[in-house]
Amino acid sequence: MSKPTLAVFKFASCDGCQLALLDAEDQLLAVAGAINIVNFPEASSRMESGPYDIALVEGSITTPRDAERIQQIRRDARYLITIGACATAGGIQALRNWGDTAEFMRAVYATPEYIQVLDNSTPIAEHVSVDFELRGCPINQHQLIEVIQSLLAGQVPRTPRHSVCLDCKRRGTVCVTVAQGIACLGPVTQSGCHAICPSYNRGCYGCYGPAAQPNLISLSTHAINAGDSGTQTAHRLRNFNAYATPFREESQRLKNQSEEEA
């Protein structure tokens, strides 16, 4: 039996999530032995056309060309896996979804007419069906290897959906909000990073996006009662997963509230 094929594709992103695959130094050669990496431009000059068994897609859709390109990748892929906050939620570049993209382009480029962009940065799932979404900014390389292994074994991949809070308890990290009054997105953010930030004496800033059933209103109310402004609280949600539905809706509610008060 021939080895399953894997291809990696990039859209608007920083390259960090595909680097996570190369960063799996100890497993990299074993993974490369078990599968046939037929398209991974960042790592190899070998570029074969589809179909592919697994397509890993990094980045969000921000240009008319990319909106077309993803359609072909979907047609070519048996399993399409999105990797990282850009591909699953639009990424940090989705902040423009609340701004004036034409004005943003004028601010960065002298002749914006040379470059074609869409008004919004959107996740891959808004364009094609996605078989599995792997969260994180960046993704966790162990989760990526696990997802690839699950698919190879014919199993449905699973990643935990609990919040970062639970991981702090497991690590024995003292709560930075309770003990020091530091604002933290841990209660509403999905696990995956092993709760690094609180262990470095800072609040979680939401790299893995919304956890299962996040109580955002409660967390915002807590932050505002502790003295933060609505705008500050909204900015905290408007990070790498700003356009993920629960974060998007809550930040919008906070912004509307701030504007009404003003």
Added chain:
Amino acid sequence: MGNRTIKVETLTRVEGEGGLYVRLKSGAVDEVRLEIYEPPRLFEALLRGRPLEDAPDITARICGICPVAYQMSSVHALEAALEVKISPEIRRLRRLLYCGEWIESHGLHMHLLHAPDFLGFDSGLEMAKQFPEEINRGLRLKKHGNQLLEVLGGRAIHPVNVCVGGFYRLPKRDDFQKLIPDLEWGLQAALETTHWVARFEYPDFEVNACDYVSLWHPDEYPMNEGVMKSSRGDTIDIADYEQEFEERQVPHSTALHAIRKSTGKPYLLGPLARVNLNRDKLSESAKQLADEIGWETPCYNPHKAIIARGLELIHAYEEVLMILRGEHPRGNVREAYDYQSGEGRAATEAPRGTLYHRYVIDDEGKIVEAHIVPPTSQNQAQIESDLKQWIGQIISDNEAETARKCENLVRSYDPCISCSTHFLKVKIDRS
């Protein structure tokens, strides 16, 4: 011969996406364009109105390969605006973090991305079958860089511990000390790797009158601070960066091109420029190895940048070991500050070259304006100029061979296209 175009649709083993287009007229090179079609992400615009504390975390997301560079240039620039002075301990820890990124990035590029060009492979992974020792060594070196980033930064990609004023938390002494035995092995491995790459067969190619530019500091190998020096012999203060280095937009690229205003010509940043301008500041073992292999300074052959990366890899290991064997920092690693309106600039040395940031902030701690000049976009015009000269030397009727040689040259600069979008396929047009 005659008129034709050579196109490389997707340049591989580079970070981010771009292509190359070459047009030949009557057999002579008429136009060379590095086409960067990496979609723009508009960071400078979306930073406006954000709390200044967000800058190191948000700008890190410009590049997954060199997030530390973005964090370093942003915090130094914001500290300049806030008039915050950092302690020698914080300064030392920042160099340690930067060394981690240099080790990871240079280790990756030398072994997995660039070496396959000299040995005739499509990738490092395929090279592993015939060169298992070298690829495994490269992976281990890369891992050391990542381990340093994990201990000091919390994680390797997009570290979480850097803040304006210093660090959120000082890592424990034991966590640093347990890295030392591996790093001692790594220093020897870096020496072996540099000897190995120095024995590769290099094309006979020297760029005409290239202007090398890097940060320069009187007491140390350039990393976090200093003035800009060039191989033309002039010095530019960071305050005058934008007066001298000008970014221009060209139709074929989402990256902005850069030239020097005083010469009207392009310039080159990165490891080759740094070693050409700062050889005397390299660590002892790096200097000694440069002498042993008969390294000539200045070196005008861009293909040899892999050797310059090797020298910097050795330097980074020695500097890391020196810092870790020294006294462990104590006390406060985060300077406090009050908000004030102002403007701040900083340039630091990313693995690929100088990365410049400028911020205007208001008295409530918000970013009013952000300006970011990444290394690859500054190098793009020089790379196109070098390609033009290179194609004149290597052009043949074999399109695939010509395209492959063009790609080899482009890879020698370790272009980071994700960063510069604000890059690679090769196309050759014989019209």
